[in-house]
Amino acid sequence: xxxxxxxxxxxxxxxxxxxxxxxxxxxxxxxxxxxxxxxxxxxxxxxxxxxxxxxxxxxxxxxxxxxxxxxxxxxxxxxxxxxxxxxxxxxxxxxxxxxxxxxxxxxxxxxxxxxxxxxxxxxxxxxxxxxxxxxxxxxxxxxxxxxxxxxxxxxxxxxxxxxxxxxxxxxxxxxxxxxxxxxxxxxxxxxxxxxxxxxxxxxxxxxxxxxxxxxxxxxxxxxxxxxxx
Amino acid sequence: xxxxxxxxxxxxxxxxxxxxxxxxxxxxxxxxxxxxxxxxxxxxxxxxxxxxxxxxxxxxxxxxxxxxxxxxxxxxxxxxxxxxxxxxxxxxxxxxxxxxxxxxxxxxxxxxxxxxxxxxxxxxxxxxxxxxxxxxxxxxxxxxxxxxxxxxxxxxxxxxxxxxxxxxxxxxxxxxxxxxxxxxxxxxxxxxxxxxxxxxxxxxxxxxxxxxxxxxxxxxxxxxxxxxxxxxxxxxxxxxxxxxxxxxxxxxxxxxxxxxxxxxxxxxxxxxxxxxxxxxxxxxxxxxxxxxxxxxxxxxxxxxxxxxxxxxxxxxxxxxxxxxxxxxxxxxxxxxxxxxxxxxxxxxxxxxxxxxxxxxxxxxxxxxxxxxxxxxxxxxxxxxx
Amino acid sequence: xxxxxxxxxxxxxxxxxxxxxxxxxxxxxxxxxxxxxxxxxxxxxxxxxxxxxxxxxxxxxxxxxxxxxxxxxxxxxxxxxxxxxxxxxxxxxxxxxxxx
Ligand SMILES: Nc1ncnc2c1ncn2[C@@H]1O[C@H](COP(=O)(O)OP(=O)(O)OP(=O)(O)O)[C@@H](O)[C@H]1O
Ligand SMILES: [Mg+2]
Numbered sequence: 001x002x003x004x005x006x007x008x009x010x011x012x013x014x015x016x017x018x019x020x021x022x023x024x025x026x027x028x029x030x031x032x033x034x035x036x037x038x039x040x041x042x043x044x045x046x047x048x049x050x051x052x053x054x055x056x057x058x059x060x061x062x063x064x065x066x067x068x069x070x071x072x073x074x075x076x077x078x079x080x081x082x083x084x085x086x087x088x089x090x091x092x093x094x095x096x097x098x099x100x101x102x103x104x105x106x107x108x109x110x111x112x113x114x115x116x117x118x119x120x121x122x123x124x125x126x127x128x129x130x131x132x133x134x135x136x137x138x139x140x141x142x143x144x145x146x147x148x149x150x151x152x153x154x155x156x157x158x159x160x161x162x163x164x165x166x167x168x169x170x171x172x173x174x175x176x177x178x179x180x181x182x183x184x185x186x187x188x189x190x191x192x193x194x195x196x197x198x199x200x201x202x203x204x205x206x207x208x209x210x211x212x213x214x215x216x217x218x219x220x221x222x223x224x225x226x227x228x229x
Numbered sequence: 230x231x232x233x234x235x236x237x238x239x240x241x242x243x244x245x246x247x248x249x250x251x252x253x254x255x256x257x258x259x260x261x262x263x264x265x266x267x268x269x270x271x272x273x274x275x276x277x278x279x280x281x282x283x284x285x286x287x288x289x290x291x292x293x294x295x296x297x298x299x300x301x302x303x304x305x306x307x308x309x310x311x312x313x314x315x316x317x318x319x320x321x322x323x324x325x326x327x328x329x330x331x332x333x334x335x336x337x338x339x340x341x342x343x344x345x346x347x348x349x350x351x352x353x354x355x356x357x358x359x360x361x362x363x364x365x366x367x368x369x370x371x372x373x374x375x376x377x378x379x380x381x382x383x384x385x386x387x388x389x390x391x392x393x394x395x396x397x398x399x400x401x402x403x404x405x406x407x408x409x410x411x412x413x414x415x416x417x418x419x420x421x422x423x424x425x426x427x428x429x430x431x432x433x434x435x436x437x438x439x440x441x442x443x444x445x446x447x448x449x450x451x452x453x454x455x456x457x458x459x460x461x462x463x464x465x466x467x468x469x470x471x472x473x474x475x476x477x478x479x480x481x482x483x484x485x486x487x488x489x490x491x492x493x494x495x496x497x498x499x500x501x502x503x504x505x506x507x508x509x510x511x512x513x514x515x516x517x518x519x520x521x522x523x524x525x526x527x528x529x530x531x532x533x534x535x536x537x538x539x540x541x542x543x544x545x546x547x548x549x550x551x552x553x554x555x556x557x558x559x560x561x562x563x564x565x566x567x568x569x570x571x572x573x574x575x576x577x578x579x580x581x582x583x584x585x586x587x588x589x590x591x592x593x594x595x596x597x598x599x600x601x602x603x604x605x606x607x608x609x610x611x612x613x614x
Numbered sequence: 615x616x617x618x619x620x621x622x623x624x625x626x627x628x629x630x631x632x633x634x635x636x637x638x639x640x641x642x643x644x645x646x647x648x649x650x651x652x653x654x655x656x657x658x659x660x661x662x663x664x665x666x667x668x669x670x671x672x673x674x675x676x677x678x679x680x681x682x683x684x685x686x687x688x689x690x691x692x693x694x695x696x697x698x699x700x701x702x703x704x705x706x707x708x709x710x711x712x713x714x
Binding site for chain 2: 640653668669673
């Protein structure tokens with residue numbers, strides 16, 4: 001059975017108003033456990049919107065979304081929080097870091113509401129920081145970092161909770177080819193550990209990466225084609 | 230537990246990030262609390278002290294009224310009053326006000342009856358003859374009499390009269406004696422030019438406190454032009470001046486009102502786009518709505534608790550160790566001679582808790598409630614702004 | 615964690631100071647009552663004082679207990695209550711009949 005199933009999902013923003021906008025229309029797809037899926041499509045085609053729905057950051061106007069067989073569309077808010085916390089690591093297109101906070105605290109932020117002591121929190125953060133090569137900047141405020149460094153902080157934050165599914169929205173947009181390569185290497189390790197990965201990207205480097213086994217092309221809020229390999 | 234520790238930690242970081250706003254609120258809040266608590270402390274300790282000290286006032290004072298004004302009372306009224314049952318004694322009191330153009334201050338000139346006496350709070354002794362006086366510390370300082378040991382006042386015939394200072398009241402008693410110039414009775418009569426058969430008023434001694442009211446009624450019946458003032462009324466007066474209802478409740482409610490004002494200001498400046506964004510992010514990375522609200526609760530509590538406690542402690546120092554110097558500047562009015570307060574440090578725990586409740590709770594509510602709506606919205610739309 | 619601990623420590627310290635201030639007041643009050651207040655009461659008793667020398671600016675503010683309900687206006691009936699202290703002390707109104 002698929003890990004994530006999206007059935008006939010539409011998302012309409014500002015419904016009923018003058019600036020009504022259909023971002024997604026009758027989208028259906030499924031992603032299996034352990035898969036690496038890539039969403040492609042021109043800007044504004046609805047990639048970010050779709051990822052938000054899958055990641056339980058928003059609710060669809062219509063349709064159903066199943067995560068591990070559970071319909072999340074009608075779930076009350078507190079269950080969604082649990083799903084977000086336990087299953088998803090989300091790397092946002094705009095990073096959504098807290099700019100005045102230090103790198104370390106940004107990364108640890110998802111752990112704050114959990115019953116974890118400070119020592120254990122550190123222990124979790126250290127390998128991730130090292131893996132992403134931002135260990136020596138950990139006390140710096142995020143706003144003082146370069147775009148690429150901020151992106152890596154965003155990635156580190158997504159990984160801290162050891163999520164089952166990693167959702168990355170344009171993760172390589174601010175990385176040079178070497179760092180992009182390293183990012184994909186990290187994903188490769190995670191994938192080998194059994195994690196499911198969903199990436200939205202324009203980057204041909206990702207499209208052509210050997211790790212990817214499903215490509216979903218989108219246009220104007222619809223799915224144009226799904227290619228598996 | 231560890232969770233709330235971490236959330237407190239994060240709340241402090243958040244407040245520090247909005248450093249100037251936080252400090253502004255903290256300072257305004259602290260000052261407000263300090264002011265209100267000062268009023269509370271001052272009135273409370275004045276009240277406790279008054280009720281005790283004023284137990285010494287005359288049982289009954291009989292004034293004469295003429296044309297709705299206080300008039301000198303004929304001494305022969307005393308003969309009749311003395312015969313009323315329950316009256317143990319009656320003494321004429323001679324006193325009046327003296328405006329000193331030199332210092333632009335009003336003094337109270339008071340006759341001291343007869344007999345040389347010393348008092349614990351009097352450095353020296355009470356005047357023994359017509360050319361001696363005992364003065365309050367305020368008068369002494371204003372006129373330099375503590376050095377020169379003499380005081381010159383201009384009497385009703387426009388003649389300067391020199392009094393030798395036989396005693397100066399202790400500063401600890403300024404609340405009672407600050408503006409006093411105590412002379413002996415003949416000196417007061419002569420100074421003001423009172424007619425020889427009149428006094429300012431009578432102090433009547435009625436040993437049985439249950440009888441005071443009846444005696445007062447009888448006096449009023451015998452002399453319809455008099456106004457008897459009982460001891461209880463006297464003390465009631467001060468109860469009213471530092472009234473629990475008008476003073477204490479006003480304090481408490483104005484505290485609430487001002488807390489509300491701060492809150493309204495905070496709300497008007499609103500939960501900013503930045504704060505909203507932050508809440509969205511926290512939700513997106515797995516914070517519960519309850520966690521976000523806990524964060525806001527702690528933010529509110531940190532500000533209000535710190536301000537409240539600091540404000541109260543500051544006002545405690547202010548009232549009891551700095552003689553309420555700020556507050557006295559406010560309540561001083563036009564008094565040139567204003568006593569310094571030497572108050573016994575004490576306060577009413579219940580009043581304080583009430584005030585704490587009315588300041589801390591509304592503020593916390595005002596930080597938590599506006600975030601509520603943001604905290605229950607989908608994080609995606611919150612983050613997009 | 616360190617910031618949180620500083621905060622809690624600070625609050626605890628302030629609470630402690632407040633409690634000790636309260637207890638200090640509770641212990642000092644009886645002794646003051648015995649000595650200083652007694653001495654003040656003696657002054658009141660000896661001089662027949664009726665009021666506190668708080669506001670010396672006007673007759674009715676110097677001796678509020680000796681003034682009556684409208685003394686603030688007695689010099690000129692239409693005059694506003696122009697002494698600042700008049701806004702702090704309430705007009706004295708004592709019910710004619712009082713049950714003890
Ligand atoms: N909250 C919103 N309110 C109104 N319109 C929105 C909202 N979010 C997205 N949209 C619109 O929905 C459409 C799809 O947006 P989306 O961000 O999903 O595109 P995208 O494929 O991620 O584009 P890009 O490659 O540039 O990131 C866009 O036209 C966008 O303007
Ligand atoms: Mg996008």
